[in-house]
Amino acid sequence: MWNAKKSVTLSLVCNRLVIAAVIAVAVGTPWLVNGYVYYLEKRQSVAQPLMVTLIASCAVALVALLCLDRLLVNIRESQVFIPENVALLRRISWCCFGVAVILLVSYYYLFFLIAGIAAAFIGLILRVVKNVIEEAIILKNENDLTI
Numbered sequence: 156m157w158n159a160k161k162s163v164t165l166s167l168v169c170n171r172l173v174i175a176a177v178i179a180v181a182v183g184t185p186w187l188v189n190g191y192v193y194y195l196e197k198r199q200s201v202a203q204p205l206m207v208t209l210i211a212s213c214a215v216a217l218v219a220l221l222c223l224d225r226l227l228v229n230i231r232e233s234q235v236f237i238p239e240n241v242a243l244l245r246r247i248s249w250c251c252f253g254v255a256v257i258l259l260v261s262y263y264y265l266f267f268l269i270a271g272i273a274a275a276f277i278g279l280i281l282r283v284v285k286n287v288i289e290e291a292i293i294l295k296n297e298n299d300l301t302i
Contacts, residue, residue: 167224211257219250222243248282
């Protein structure tokens with residue numbers, strides 16, 4: 156039967172697959188960008204800035220994914236309302252804002268603008284979730300002290 160533990164485990168597996176994909180994209184960026192420039196007959200001057208943008212975005216995304224992995228491990232161990240999770244959510248949200256800045260500053264294509272706005276929006280939502288969890292921890296601690 157499907158339960159919350161299995162759901163978290165599935166999320167962990169998916170997250171680790173995405174981590175592997177981000178590493179593969181980061182390592183393969185030179186080939187991906189050169190293929191993009193060659194097959195779509197783009198200007199060669201686009202290649203270098205595009206590579207820098209992709210590698211920087213992958214690095215920040217990797218930090219966020221590793222934090223998410225730790226968060227999911229905590230949740231699987233039934234440690235939801237702990238300060239470490241608040242810190243992890245804070246880091247993930249800042250990573251989202253970091254990717255948003257990278258994509259919006261290096262605006263080459265409309266897709267970068269859309270992805271940058273989406274990353275900023277996700278970062279904002281994560282800040283709200285972080286604040287909710289932080290307040291829940293305070294309430295839980297007060298409840299634990301009540302006889």
